[in-house]
Amino acid sequence: MDLRGKKITIHDMSLRDGMHSIRHQFTTEQMTAMSTAMDKAGVPMIEVTHGDGLGGNSLNYGYGLHTDEEWLDAVVPNMTQAKISALLLPGIGIVKDLERAVEHGISTVRVATHCTEADCSAQHIKAAVGMNLDTVGFLMMAHMADEKRLVEEARKMVSYGATTIYATDSAGYLLPDMVSSRIAALKAEFGDEIELGFHGHNNMSMGVSNSLAAIEAGATRIDASLAGFGAGSGNTATEVLVAVCNRMGVETGIDLDMIEDAAEDIALPIMGKPTRISRDSLTLGYAGVYSSFLLFAQRAEKKYGIDARTILVELGRRGMIGGQEDMIDDCAMEMARAKGLI
Amino acid sequence: MKINCALIGSGNIGTDLMYKLKRSEVLNPLWMVGIDPESDGLLRAQKDGMKITADGVDGLLPFIKEDGVKIAFDATSAYVHGENNRKLAELGVKVIDLTPAAIGPFCVPSVNMEELLKDDVQNVNMVTCGGQATIPMIAAVSQVQEVEYAEIIATAASKSAGPGTRANIDEFTETTKLGIEQIGGAKNGKAIIILNPAEPPLMMRDTIHCLTTEEPDETAIRKSIHEMVVKMQKIIPGYTLKNGPVFDGKKISIWLEIEGLGDYLPKYAGNLDIITAASVNIAEQMAEEIQGV
Numbered sequence: 001m002d003l004r005g006k007k008i009t010i011h012d013m014s015l016r017d018g019m020h021s022i023r024h025q026f027t028t029e030q031m032t033a034m035s036t037a038m039d040k041a042g043v044p045m046i047e048v049t050h051g052d053g054l055g056g057n058s059l060n061y062g063y064g065l066h067t068d069e070e071w072l073d074a075v076v077p078n079m080t081q082a083k084i085s086a087l088l089l090p091g092i093g094i095v096k097d098l099e100r101a102v103e104h105g106i107s108t109v110r111v112a113t114h115c116t117e118a119d120c121s122a123q124h125i126k127a128a129v130g131m132n133l134d135t136v137g138f139l140m141m142a143h144m145a146d147e148k149r150l151v152e153e154a155r156k157m158v159s160y161g162a163t164t165i166y167a168t169d170s171a172g173y174l175l176p177d178m179v180s181s182r183i184a185a186l187k188a189e190f191g192d193e194i195e196l197g198f199h200g201h202n203n204m205s206m207g208v209s210n211s212l213a214a215i216e217a218g219a220t221r222i223d224a225s226l227a228g229f230g231a232g233s234g235n236t237a238t239e240v241l242v243a244v245c246n247r248m249g250v251e252t253g254i255d256l257d258m259i260e261d262a263a264e265d266i267a268l269p270i271m272g273k274p275t276r277i278s279r280d281s282l283t284l285g286y287a288g289v290y291s292s293f294l295l296f297a298q299r300a301e302k303k304y305g306i307d308a309r310t311i312l313v314e315l316g317r318r319g320m321i322g323g324q325e326d327m328i329d330d331c332a333m334e335m336a337r338a339k340g341l342i
Numbered sequence: 343m344k345i346n347c348a349l350i351g352s353g354n355i356g357t358d359l360m361y362k363l364k365r366s367e368v369l370n371p372l373w374m375v376g377i378d379p380e381s382d383g384l385l386r387a388q389k390d391g392m393k394i395t396a397d398g399v400d401g402l403l404p405f406i407k408e409d410g411v412k413i414a415f416d417a418t419s420a421y422v423h424g425e426n427n428r429k430l431a432e433l434g435v436k437v438i439d440l441t442p443a444a445i446g447p448f449c450v451p452s453v454n455m456e457e458l459l460k461d462d463v464q465n466v467n468m469v470t471c472g473g474q475a476t477i478p479m480i481a482a483v484s485q486v487q488e489v490e491y492a493e494i495i496a497t498a499a500s501k502s503a504g505p506g507t508r509a510n511i512d513e514f515t516e517t518t519k520l521g522i523e524q525i526g527g528a529k530n531g532k533a534i535i536i537l538n539p540a541e542p543p544l545m546m547r548d549t550i551h552c553l554t555t556e557e558p559d560e561t562a563i564r565k566s567i568h569e570m571v572v573k574m575q576k577i578i579p580g581y582t583l584k585n586g587p588v589f590d591g592k593k594i595s596i597w598l599e600i601e602g603l604g605d606y607l608p609k610y611a612g613n614l615d616i617i618t619a620a621s622v623n624i625a626e627q628m629a630e631e632i633q634g635v
Contacts, residue, residue: 058532059493059551059593091535094512116539117500119508144539319540326495326549330597333585 001216004249009221011045011197012038012238014267015075016087018229019051020292021275024064028074030270034226035075037266039082041258043238045108045221047085048075051231051292052323053112054086054101055093060326061292068097069104076105083107087138089323090120095127102131110166111157112138114321115145118153122160129161136197136221137162140322143173143288147185154186154194164195164221169210170322172203172232172285176213183217197221200236202228203285205277207236208244215250226259226267227275232284232291234275239263283309287316296325300332305341344370345629346410348402348435350426351417352376352383354504354607355440358618359415360387361605366622368629372409375402399426406433412632413625416441419506420513431464436628438621439467442513450474450525451623452573453481459627466624469521470514471613472496472535474620475548475581477526479596482570484527486562488555490592492528494518497536499543502611511535528552546600546612547584554592563587563594578603578619580612 014034019026035046048071050056050064057064064071068086076084085108086101098109109128111121121137128135137157142150154165167182174182179198186196198214200207200223211222224241228234239259245252268274280298284291289312297308297315311332320327336342347369349356356374360383363371374387379396388394393409395401399422405411414430415438416423423443430437439446446465449458450473458466468474476494483489496518507514515533522531538544567587574581580601588595600612607614 058534059491059553060495060534060549090511091515091537094515096512114537114539117508117537119505120511120537122509123512319538319544321536321538321540323534323536324495324497324538326597327497327547329588329595330547330549330585333588333597 001212003212003215006215007220007251008215008245009044010238010241010252010254011047011085011221011223012043013047013223013225013235014229015071016047016049016051017231017235018225019064020231020295021229021234022272023295024050024062026065026071028066028070031071031074032078033266034262035082036078037262038226038259039079041262042254043082043259044253045085046075046082047087047110048072049086053089053093054097069100072101072104072106085110087112088124089113090124092323095124098124098127099131102133106133108134108136110136110138111162112140112168115139115142115150115153118156121157125157125160125162134164135162136164136166138166138168138199140168140170141290142167142169142182143171143178147181150182151185151189155189158190158194164197165190166197166199168199169201170290171288172201172206172291173288174210175204175206176209179210179213180217183214183219187218195220197223199223201230201285201291202233202236202277203281203291208240211236211241212244227263227271229267229271229275232294233277233281237263280308280312283312287313289316289320290322293325293328296328300328304332304336306332306335311335344368345412345632346370346372347625348373348375348411348414349417350375350399350402350414352378352381352387353417353506354502354614355417355618356415357383357386358606358614359417359621360390360392362618362622366626368626368633369413369622372411373402373405375399399429403429403433406435411435413438413628415621415625420510427465437465438625439465440617440621442470442510442517443467444517444520448521448525449624450477450521451577451620452478452570453525455624455627458624459631468617468621469525470518471498471617472514472533472548473518473521474616475546475598475600476550477521478570478574479550479567479598480522480526480528480552482566483552483554483563483594486559486566489528489552490555491530491553492522492526493532493551494522495534495536495549496613497538497544497547498613499546499610500537500539501543502607502613503537543608543610545610546616548598548600550596550598552594554594558589558592558594560589567596577623578615580609
């Protein structure tokens with residue numbers, strides 16, 4: 001694979017996707033420490049919000065230690081060069097939440113829908129464009145749509161005004177050739193008019209490989225996070241991606257030593273237990289299930305006595321998608337009842 | 343004599359209403375109003391012998407008096423409902439609003455119908471599909487004791503959500519939240535909606551979490567919830583308590599499944615039926631009042 005001379009923008013997820021792995025409990029001090037270190041290391045974009053995006057604070061997804069605004073205020077004023085983004089899932093967050101985030105200094109928004117439901121994003125993408133934001137259409141669970149469908153859905157987001165489109169591997173299910181074909185299909189449709197991005201999860205240990213496949217096929221924005229801090233087995237580790245890019249001659253603008261230090265000295269101690277591929281998080285990738293279901297399924301295992309993997313596989317079989325955390329207890333109770341456990 | 347009704351909007355909701363009204367003992371669906379002469383709803387209405395117009399509500403107005411139309415159902419959009427309602431109100435028509443416009447008071451029949459009939463309101467708003475499904479459960483808890491916060495997650499099959507719903511997702515979340523507070527009786531509310539594309543399509547599911555201010559009275563709340571489920575099953579038989587109530591400290595969680603009647607869309611589209619069935623329910627009561635006069 002020859003990627004020499006390519007330039008990419010790494011978008012760090014530690015302060016948003018990382019929320020999932022600590023139940024949205026980042027302190028503002030931790031947010032400041034991680035973001036400041038990344039800003040100094042040259043990370044150009046950093047996402048900040050509840051793991052489920054603006055408005056994600058809820059009984060369903062978990063209450064954050066702080067509000068999105070408090071988290072943004074702990075990050076935005078300290079940035080010397082990094083731009084801050086927020087995630088917004090229509091159906092969870094609303095345009096009013098976005099307006100507040102803009103007041104608190106975001107310059108990019110990523111409007112996220114399930115990969116077949118892009119027409120739910122019209123209201124939010126149009127509003128974002130109206131606020132002059134760098135507006136990204138974020139197609140989640142991209143393994144559940146084939147290339148043709150993904151292009152159709154992307155076309156809708158572009159028609160509303162999105163200028164970047166992401167193929168988002170929320171389940172960490174995709175293998176490199178599946179990433180290549182999806183990004184290549186988007187590239188064939190949009191050429192250089194629309195920027196393309198890839199968001200990976202490391203559930204099958206494909207984080208870096210999939211990111212390289214995406215870069216080769218034409219993606220220039222790649223999501224990653226410090227020490228892989230993110231849902232499930234985590235995202236692509238930023239420091240590893242930077243190292244690989246350095247060797248392959250891909251320009252990231254990020255200082256390797258400094259990003260390694262940020263991951264090792266700042267992110268890892270905050271993680272509690274290091275993000276790794278466990279039998280449960282591997283199951284997410286294997287069965288194609290939304291990565292943030294992990295901790296919910298593990299808690300359901302404790303409550304109802306059904307193995308987390310069995311619950312996750314069943315959720316995948318039932319076609320549950322991102323945001324359906326409420327169905328995890330429901331499914332576990334049903335299975336426990338069938339076994340006479342409750 | 344049956345009371346003549348007009349259906350405004352020929353999309354999923356309007357067409358489903360048509361089939362439900364045809365079974366009514368007190369209501370007669372006489373007119374279907376659309377804007378697209380080729381729409382499936384208008385074609386079906388015409389085939390079924392209803393009067394139709396593709397000129398929007400203005401195409402109906404000249405016939406209101408001579409056809410004795412007393413009740414109209416508006417299933418268009420929040421943006422045009424205000425104008426539609428103004429024109430219909432001038433001609434003395436009662437309006438059931440199935441858009442999220444919410445000009446009139448919210449109506450969740452199993453919770454506040456009697457109150458609305460007593461006040462003889464001209465326009466009632468049916469909140470949202472998710473609201474019709476979940477607000478009765480929240481009310482069942484708040485009738486026992488104070489609910490500090492209630493949150494609902496409504497999941498509908500992608501195929502059951504039309505373009506209007508999709509283009510206005512925020513109206514769903516915001517209107518449902520208000521309904522949770524005003525009719526459900528929670529001090530604060532939150533609503534989440536998910537559209538799931540699984541094939542075959544999934545039944546509508548609704549999850550409700552309530553936080554009570556004081557320790558919950560488990561026995562009384564269980565009883566109240568079960569009574570409300572029975573009440574709801576009279577409006578829509580496929581209203582089922584799947585799991586719960588689960589008590590966890592002050593949190594009470596309830597999982598519902600709503601199977602539709604399969605009138606226009608198949609049975610998975612419980613989200614469609616829950617709001618159309620509730621609308622027919624309130625309209626029939628209004629019709630009986632009109633007949634009584």
